[in-house]
Amino acid sequence: MHKGIYILAIATFVAGTVEFIITGLLAMIAGDLHVSVGIVGQLVSIFSLVFAIGAPVFIAITSKVERRKLLLIAMTVFFIGNVLSIVSPNFTILLIARIILAASCSVVIVVSITTAANIVSNEIRGRAIGVIFMGISSSLVFGVPLGTLIGEHYGWRMTFALVGVLSLLSMLGIIKFLPKVNPQPSIPLIKQIATLKNKRILSIQLISFLQLTGHFTIYTYLTPFLQSTMGLSTKMISISLLIFGVAGILGGWIGGWSTDRFGGPKTILILLGLLAISILLLPIATNSIISLMIILCLWGCFSWSLSPSIQDSLAKAAKDTADIQVGLNNSFSHIGIALGSSLGGILINEYTARTNAVVGGIIVILALVSAAYSFSLNSRTVAKTN
Template sequence: MTAPGTAGDTRTATAAEESAPNRLLLPALALGAFSIGTDSLIISGLLNRIAADLTVSAATAGQLISVFALVYAIGAPVLATVTGMLDRKRLLLLALTVFVAANLLGAVAPDYPVLMASRVLAAVGAGLYLPCAMAVTVGVTPQHRRGRALAVVAGGMSAATALGVPLGTLIGALGDWRLTLVLVAVLATVAVGVLAVAVPRVPAPPRVTVGQRLRAAAHPQVLIALLANVLACAGEFTVMVYVAPLAEEVTGTGAAGISAFLLVSGCAALAGSAVGGRAADRFGGRTAYNGAVAVLLAGLAATVPLALAAPGGSRLTWVLFALVLCVIGVASWALPPAQNHLISGLDIPEPTVALSLNGSSSYLGLAVGGALGGLAMEHGSVTALTLAATGVELLALLTVVLAVTLTGRGGSAAR
């Protein structure tokens, strides 16, 4: 999944080049990203609990993730434009405050509509925070240290996948799913407190209009890259949003087992980020991205026979399911660095503006995958779920093959 936010809408102040950021700043920014990353996917591990508590189906509960992702995908570029001239520190604190309020509202939600409203509000906070956090990181970090600094902040999202989501799922399963949202709010509140002290004044970046973003997205090479990413992420999340009911059906596991599977998937995601970056540097962004999509397709295709014929509850099934989640985790998190490498190397006007759209394309894929998976669960079965995911990922692979055919193989990004 593409890391949300880029440095594309930023301009570094001269003074920022001369000093390293406050030691508390990057960990605090990463903690905010960790809380948002945990919040955006934690529902997937709690679907059955939420569905039972609010008297809705698991498929309906899954739309909480889809709506969050859709609001982020559409709202982040618009919000970045509307708030472009605001002081970055105030914007960070405002964004996390909105996010905290949204999770507290979700924790006390009496019914599904209120919980859905809280997810919309949380997505607004996330859409404000993540791009701004990346911008601040660039603005306070010297040129020669920016790569490492951005990796620290983006690492909050990866760590959320590896630790926050399975831990939150376990806490919600052993106690109450509402407690998980409270803990997310507490983490974000701590980040607010530290950021209030640690963030210096960072000048607002040059304003990038919605028109500029649309023109960047409309460039043929960018458009096909973003379309491929939407499809690749949609295929992944068709399964991963509903990984809890899928795991229950295939392996016969309970809440603790689901948390264990999510932990395996999260650790694989951390490895995937490293693999994707190294592969992009060595083979080029296009080759690395296409390879990751092909591996992701293989992993999703492997869920089909597991859903069809695996003997639920056997040790072999557990091992095979864990291995498949590892493959999916590595491949899906290899996509973001490869995609960023690919787009940054294209011979296009304003490549940094095009890069800023990556996060939205990933979250749009999450929204599409969650909706498609919900339809499969509502009108079919977990087998239909795995077949739908595989079909969408096949479309993603065909799209990247088409991209190679149309754009050729010139340049490092196109290799």
């Protein structure tokens, strides 16, 4: 495997950490900047919204820039965003910093994935891309819990200081180990959006959107949820986030295996149903630490096991535009994250944290409805063909 692949994985790990790290720092930031937890939660929303809209736009604008050079530019902007986060005197400046981080992060992750595919042979291309996604998922497993602990002991600003240092190390690695990579032809945004006229494709994209909306309605506010319902310490919350993340990595493998064994439609329908049940059971699971950990494991596993099945379904539903659908799915996913975090912020300000879990579970059920509709369209198409 080319050494540059591992450098790209490190870069995506750093970028992914910044995206989700706010979930473990909500109370700390809210207290320091004198705003509510729900308001701080909007930092996740604005990040995901800028990522969703910015990724296709920025990639199109920079389509003629050599890829290593583009990565270095994006990582430089990313570093500046972290510095601004560290020195933010108020919520408004921190919000601006998040916009800068999201814009640069979108370029880092998308370019890392496409670059990985272009610097290795076709025989190991899948494994190379898999390593990049391991960097992203590892940020959830290790980055968020580690950032939470650092924030508790040294202040939330030091978490961004650590990410800033890691971004500089990533840049040095890119300079030393990553070769120059010529840009690939870009696809106009209008052409990308036009593919959504297909009802089956659109309904599959809505699965990701609704699933992540429901998931982040509660996940973004998991720390205040655990504090208010069980009075857990920061250490125990970090352990809970770590367990959730490890379960997520296992879920990715289970989702891929199940897709190969039973097919995408069956896997999606079953996993969405189990995901909805696990989220709805979360308020009940707070009766004991053991039941909580069991539900967190199930929730983490099911929430991150759906991506392989969804990608497989998109590839089969849109054989001629599979690459476009992967990019659009990334945008649909981040819009879902943004909406879920915003909705969760409104709910937690007006009601108890338990309400977030109930609403999140209901939205996941809507994703199940979208999945059933999509696969019914496929059945009709097959029936007409026969």
